[in-house]
Amino acid sequence: MKIAIIIVRTLIGLMFLFASVSWFAMVFFHAFPMPPVTGNMKVFNEGIAASGYLMMLVKITELVCALLLLFGRYVALALVVLFPIMVNIVSVNAFLAPSGLTTVIPLLIGILFLAYTQREKYAALFTAK
Template sequence: MKIIMIIVRTLMGLLLLFASVSFFFKLMPMPQATGQAKVYNDGLAVVGIMNIVKVLELLCGLAFVTGRFVTLAVVVIFPILINIVLFHAVVAPSGLTSGALLLVGDLFLAYYYRRNYVSLFAIK
């Protein structure tokens, strides 16, 4: 189980690092969005939230690759992954597979580190 966790954690970290670094350094051209995807992306651009999301992806990717603060990174990246999956499920189904795999990997890591979350749910 530990080897599977290391593999999942490292692959997730590398994918998140690649996505954030390619966003900041413009390594890959962004495909032109059309229809509802363009409206969604324009709304995100007005607020400037993508920079914050990509910084969080970078930090969580580093945490996953290094193995430090993984429990925190699992919690921080979860809402971003939910957004990715919902966006691709509703608006642009082409990227649903990678988003779903990331979400499944995050849920697996949350399950693996479940003992670290026990104190969050303790009634005091």
């Protein structure tokens, strides 16, 4: 089980690391062009871009959490921080780009698996006092 946890944690960390680093490379270094999007997804992306800060905040958060997962430090905290981002990723793909669900669902399952392995650290959050 310990090997499975390390493999899943590393794969999820690498996926978020790649997503954040490639976004920074695209935005700051123009390493490659922005993939074209149309329809409601384009409107959604324009809305996020209009905020001026939201995508930067999300990508910095993803980068920090990816590094925490890769180094195996503060894994429970990284998962708690990533979960709302993951819910948004799943929602966007479910409603605006269903073809992306084939990538997103395994990622969500991996995060839920890791959260399950960290359940004793979350127990105090669910105790009424």
